[in-house]
Amino acid sequence: MTAVGLDVGSRTIKLVKLNSSSPAEGESLVVPSGPNPLRRCRDLLADVEITSLVVTGYGRHLVSGEISARTVSEIKAYSIGARRLYPDAHTVIDIGGQDSKVTLLSESGDVQKFEMNDRCAAGTGRFLEVMAGTLEVGIAELGGLALNASKAARVNSLCTVFAESEVVSLISRGEDSASIALALHEAIAVRMTAMARRVGIRERLVFAGGAALNPCLKKLLSEKLGVDIAVPDSPQTVGALGAAILAGEGRELL
């Protein structure tokens, strides 16, 4: 018996398998979404023996229609996943490829309230990717670079297009990469702090999604919110884990 959760995101597809021999957080896999996420999902699922499947993420409706699976919103999936990893989780911040969300959980783990960014990718993972490209560092190094800054430059816009031109003009003024990188992280942290305050924060706060791999964001969020933040070992696959748990519900898995 294997329950599978599939999180079809805008930038990456995440798969989590849960069965009687797997650890509590399941066995996970992360691949780029690419231009044809449906085909990529089919390839991923081809090698898995599935008892039950639940799909989440931006592409959930695209995929679920084709492979006849149930769907769940990322907001609920991340909440379930976060609770599995941290039974005392009450707030989940999820910054993915093009969305950022803050979710408040009730005592029993149900979604009580949530906020999500509007249409564009302002201040999300994609924003960081583009900025890393402009600064010519890998996305994995961007957070470390920012942590090394002695001071922050100033970036006002969270719009990926406008912020990029701000970065270009900072570069031309001779500003060093580290302080520009720190400014970009500051901008996201300020926005996420406002969103989190609108929802209301209760500890424990779990930070997940691809952007949680970034140590500078974690540090800044923790400072601005004034609380400790827990980041799972595999923050990208928390939603897929939640979907897998849902897939396994009512079935004797563990």
Place this chain on the structure above:
Amino acid sequence: MADNREMWTELGIDLKQHDVLLGGLGPAYADIYLSQKDRPKGMGFFDLVVGDIHGIRVHELQEHAKKGGKVVATYCVFVPEEFVWAAGGIPVGLCAGAHFSVPLAEEVLPRNTCPLIKSSFGFKLGRLCPYVQSSHLIVGETTCDGKKKMFETLAQYQPVYVMEVPNKKTKYSRALWAGEVHEFRGVIEKLTGNRITLENLKEATARVNGRRRALQRLYNLRKATPVPISGKDALLVTQVSFYDDVTRNTQMVNALCDELDLRVKEGKGVFPVDAPRILVSGSPMAIPNWKVHHLLESAGAAVVCEESCTGTRFFSDLADEGGATLDAQTNAIADRYMKINCACFTPNDERLSDIVRLAKEYNVDGVVHYNLQFCQTYANEATKVEKTLADEGIPLLRLETDYSDEDTGQLRTRIDAFLEMIRK
């Protein structure tokens, strides 16, 4: 249809662009409306109206104009249509719910203007709307700054008259509004060349009240579980009521209600009994803006009420028909319009009470607060709505969007999560 093209040419319509506009509407309507299951037969009339949206009714307006009748176009539920009917004119509520004309408008208006304003202005600029082209006077109002200034620009293209809607609900504000309504009576008399008398004004008030009662009846039927009509269909009925003939429209809405009455008695509905019941509250949804209703109902919800200008604000209050003199009847009508709890007022706490009351009356599982992008009045009021509903323990989802499709993925995620949350 050949008839239509001839008429559109006479009206100065840009035929090429207009073809593109209507070419998009048909498939969208089929996808959003005709695909629904178990629709009431009474919706057939409304399908017909939308199927020839720039045809039949415009022909009627042209016939009317050829006999010397006047057509008065409006954008807002504050313009007292009773006076237009009384003077033998025809009021038409302009639609302005299509993204198609927005880029055109952005050549002139600031981009960060609400889509309703941009869409309406774009329809004039692009010569895309036969209703605008048919109208002898456009009556605007001051319910927001964006509209207020847009009307100044619009006046360069076509005769425009603006009514001042006050911003407070004090006795001085009421006096100002009553003055505006009296003035408007004179404007309509001058335009039509017909006297407005106590008799014809009372008769017109009764006719408009008749339609208000019919729409009240329709909405009352939506209180049933399962709900006998989809939110999309009910919204369409309200939208069409803005520009159809008032007497015919009343008959059609009542005929639809007779059918729905039967459905309620038999316990028949269009959605499962456990479909989450949603009240949509906020900015107006002009034809063909069905975006949020479509997303909600495609995700498994049932929209059972709209606290909106394309909803309860349009028909909840009747006007007193018992004025002893023409001035008294004019005042009675003015009073009726001051009861509309529009976000242009400060404070506007009556709207908060309306939302809570409607949420209870319609037995809703949650409220979706909808505001058009850059609609500052409703966006700001949403904060108060949020607090009020939290105190009442009623779940709320706030959405801000425009007419384009680019954000449907994100809206769908929010809606799915909201429905998952309230389904428990």
